[in-house]
Amino acid sequence: MPQTSGLADQVRLLVGVKVDAVERALVAQLADCPQYLREAAVSVLKRGGKRLRPYLHLLSAELLGYEGDDDVSIATVVEYLHVASLVHDDVIDESALRRGGPTLNEEIGNTRSVLVGDYLCVKALGIAAKPGHAGLHDLLVRTTLDLIEGESLQEALVGRLDVSEEECFRCIELKTARLIATSCEAAALLADASPDARRRLRAYGHELGMAFQLTDDILDFVSDEQTLGKPVLNDLQEGKLSLPAIRALRQGGARMRALIAPVVEDRGFSRVSAADVISAVASSGGVESVQGDAEAAAARARAALAGMPSGPSLEALLFATEYAVTRKF
Numbered sequence: 001m002p003q004t005s006g007l008a009d010q011v012r013l014l015v016g017v018k019v020d021a022v023e024r025a026l027v028a029q030l031a032d033c034p035q036y037l038r039e040a041a042v043s044v045l046k047r048g049g050k051r052l053r054p055y056l057h058l059l060s061a062e063l064l065g066y067e068g069d070d071d072v073s074i075a076t077v078v079e080y081l082h083v084a085s086l087v088h089d090d091v092i093d094e095s096a097l098r099r100g101g102p103t104l105n106e107e108i109g110n111t112r113s114v115l116v117g118d119y120l121c122v123k124a125l126g127i128a129a130k131p132g133h134a135g136l137h138d139l140l141v142r143t144t145l146d147l148i149e150g151e152s153l154q155e156a157l158v159g160r161l162d163v164s165e166e167e168c169f170r171c172i173e174l175k176t177a178r179l180i181a182t183s184c185e186a187a188a189l190l191a192d193a194s195p196d197a198r199r200r201l202r203a204y205g206h207e208l209g210m211a212f213q214l215t216d217d218i219l220d221f222v223s224d225e226q227t228l229g230k231p232v233l234n235d236l237q238e239g240k241l242s243l244p245a246i247r248a249l250r251q252g253g254a255r256m257r258a259l260i261a262p263v264v265e266d267r268g269f270s271r272v273s274a275a276d277v278i279s280a281v282a283s284s285g286g287v288e289s290v291q292g293d294a295e296a297a298a299a300r301a302r303a304a305l306a307g308m309p310s311g312p313s314l315e316a317l318l319f320a321t322e323y324a325v326t327r328k329f
Contacts, residue, residue, distance in 0.1 A: 006319065007319060008051070010312075010315075011055045011316060015058045015059065018071065018072055019051075021069075021072045025073070025076040027042055027045065027046075029123060037116050037119055040112060040116050043104070044083060044116065049099065052212070053082050054075035054183070057075045057078055057186060057187050058075055058187075059320075060317070061190060061191060063314055063317065064187060064191035064193050064197065065191065065309075066187065066191040071187065073127055073130065074128065077127050078124075080120045080121070080124035080127075081120070081140070081179060082179060083117075084117040084118070085151070085179075087117035088117040090104065090105050093238050095230070097229070097231065101229075104116065124144075125141060139182055139185065139186060139189065140186070146174045147178075149174050150171055150173075150174025159264060159265075161257065161264060164246075168243050173206075176209045176210070176213040177210050180208055180209035181202045181206040184202060185198055185202040187201065200305060201308075203300075204304040204317065208297075208320060211298040211324040214243065214290055214294035215324055215325050215327065217235070217242035217243055217290060218287055219329070220233060220242060221233065221281055221282065223329065227328055227329050233263070236263045239264050239267060241260075243286075244290050246286075247289055248280065251285060252280060252284045255280075256281075259276060259277050259280050263277060294324070298322070301321045
């Protein structure tokens with residue numbers, strides 16, 4: 001079972017049978033995977049995670065009264081795409097730690113890790129082609145291309161101290177928000193829902209995704225390694241400026257640049273301390289302002305669901321907007 005949270009508990013109460021089916025499918029769909037890759041793929045999938053994307057897909061399908069089984073398949077697809085993106089990210093970023101344990105590339109090397117990510121990605125699109133619902137496969141292909149574009153943009157920004165807010169928001173949209181939006185919108189396609197319902201669910205997922213990633217960026221500055229399962233200030237150590245750092249640089253001028261530039265250049269804290277950077281970014285208002293952006297995005301997500309069918313599924317989707325901005329990991 002993935003990490004427990006109030007959201008996970010609500011999902012299990014509403015669609016527990018579907019959740020169990022997805023967990024089985026995540027492994028069963030790899031039956032034809034070459035053994036050389038299968039063990040690693042199963043291992044990375046069984047490490048769990050929040051399962052946010054499949055949860056949102058199942059809840060959205062339940063909200064719309066969908067009664068078939070293809071929601072389990074598409075929930076599997078979106079989790080495969082998400083995990084594949086994480087595996088590839090860890091290789092690109094040379095990350096050694098995720099969710100409190102060694103990354104796949106740390107365990108088996110870059111080559112096999114890339115192949116595992118490739119396999120999960122292609123397998124996902126193959127599964128998505130089977131239900132035969134108009135537009136579903138195209139939607140997932142476009143979303144996969146968005147993930148690639150987002151990673152490409154982020155890579156182009158590594159090491160830069162002049163990253164704009166617009167570039168930062170674009171990365172968040174491509175790398176996080178669009179897959180979450182697709183997770184919700186795909187349920188509307190399965191349920192043959194109205195264009196308005198499809199639009200509302202996509203908008204909900206997009207704004208929730210923005211809120212979720214902005215909160216991740218905040219936690220990088222205010223949490224600790226044990227809670228996060230990865231080093232704090234991880235983005236800075238990888239040469240990336242997230243929104244709190246961008247705003248801190250704008251507000252703090254030369255003093256802030258003198259703290260942040262060495263971390264980005266050295267990919268570590270050999271010249272300045274992490275504690276000094278955290279304190280300076282917090283005092284600049286960078287964290288507080290991004291918290292406001294996350295809460296605003298969560299509010300827009302809630303507003304997008306106005307007029308959708310009332311009931312426990314809607315309540316769980318609304319709860320997810322609170323979870324996105326109040327979670328600690």
